[in-house]
Amino acid sequence: MSAVRDGTRQVMAWLHGWTGLLLGWLLFVMCLAGTLSVFKPEISRWMRPETTATADRAAALTAAAGFLSKAAPSSFGWYLTLPNARMNTVEATYDPGTGFVYRALDPVSGTPVPRETLGGEFFYRLHFELQLPFPWGRLLASLAAMVLLLGLITGIFAHRRIFKDFFTFRPAKGQRSWLDGHNALGVLALPFHLMISFTGLLMLATLTMPWAIRANYGEDMAAMFLAFQPGQIDRPAAGKPAPLAPLAPMLREAERRLGQPVGRVTIAHPGDAASTVTMFRDDARQIAYAAGAISFDGATGRVLADWTESRPALQSYGVAYGLHLARFAPLATRWLYFLCGAMLTMAVASGMVLWVVKRRERTPRSLGNRIVERLNAGVLAGVPIGCIAFLLANRLLPLGMPARAEAEVSAALWSAGGAVLLGVVLAPKRSWPLLLSLLATGCLAAAVPGGGFADAAQTGMSATLLAAAAAIGWLAWRQGHRAAPRRRVRAQTA
């Protein structure tokens, strides 16, 4: 890297700092939620401990369709994810007449499970929709992903001795330690960080970069969709009712033709004579997302289209998409994704702290930097507090309360908001230990009294929460411990 001109390096470092500051807190939320989403099905199981029944795909699909034909007969479509090795419920998105809802359906009865919750879906949606209405959340998330990609590139060039610093860590030396830590977190998993930010951008490309599509397909979106996914037939409703043919034979036929299990099923215009049933290959069997699809005529069960993707550009896109989603990943790979994601989250957090640490010696510190310092405490500790509040609300809110899933989300947002407020109001050396203690206590509470230990996935989650409680508790203890003597010193000199 010494070949880079000093001027270039300074520009890169400047750009790294300012673009990071601009969207750093948002990136922190996205990285944290994305990291948790690696274990979305496992989190969902942890949050629905009563639902332990299992059923095979055909039985679960039939049960779900039986419920939906009564609960949402006029929904534009039913979008289902079938049970698999990681998840025992059917995940369904449908419109019961009041707008689309997301529910986990019992695989045997087909009805929504008693503990109504978004489960891991909350973190998944938060990751790229940021609790904002369409399309603003996705646009903002894409902008943040581009800033992250820029931050990685500028971070590489700003680095004087990237390979040497790779192995450098000087603990307990203030700014130097923060910088070493930030560098190590960024550099050690750099290929992952580059991959995840670039593939994340690609996933929302039809929204953020539609200009190649517009150049080649104009306004003819139907032709474009058919070209992209020939296995998925989109056609308007006929307006004449006709019952849906049995789904189990369609599922068997789809799996015979695909030679793979089906992962997702979309039923468009259910109950209409022109209804269609599209079945997608399970994403766990190959890296590529939606690698094959088969469409059936809903009323007759006749095959309308059958497609396995083999075109090079779309295969590449499918692999990029699948690499980001990590549904292909076996358990060990999922843990690697989780660890790399956690490193990226901490790289973002340490970068935000570093912004203030670097400027701490400057006197008088500017108002802007004091705001950044307080918001750092509020956001970097507060957002994880919100996540834990979501898990705790899942255990504390009574079953059967109206809008229970929404109440869990509210608990998460109000807790995070309250923590940010505390961070702004209190001095950082008080707010950091306080918020970190709250966070550690929350992790402990979620793991021990609220813990699920029924199966390997739930035990893994509770154990992770315990580990987090220990690590954060240690951080909080150190913060409080170090803050105390400093206060005494100042009292003596005053």
Next chain:
Amino acid sequence: MGVHFRHGLGYRANVAVRAVAGSVGAYLVAAWFAAAAARTLPMNRLDATVSATMLAFLVAPVATLWAFLAPGPWRALGGILGAAALLAGIAWAAGAPA
């Protein structure tokens, strides 16, 4: 922070012009690159569309970096807008596929 920058009005204008070139301008370059490449890559319509879209996300950060590395703010803005105009011209000249 570049120590060679001075933090006066000129410095702020410099940063503002480059920020516009590196954000809106870089997006324009990437968008017109996507359109031009979709129409000119020697592949079938669909492969060209998908490849152009994916490559555009590599063009965008390069354009942003260039906007901040170019010798002067107005050269940066001019270069970015010039590149966008050139790519738009290529997309227009290539025409929509039949």
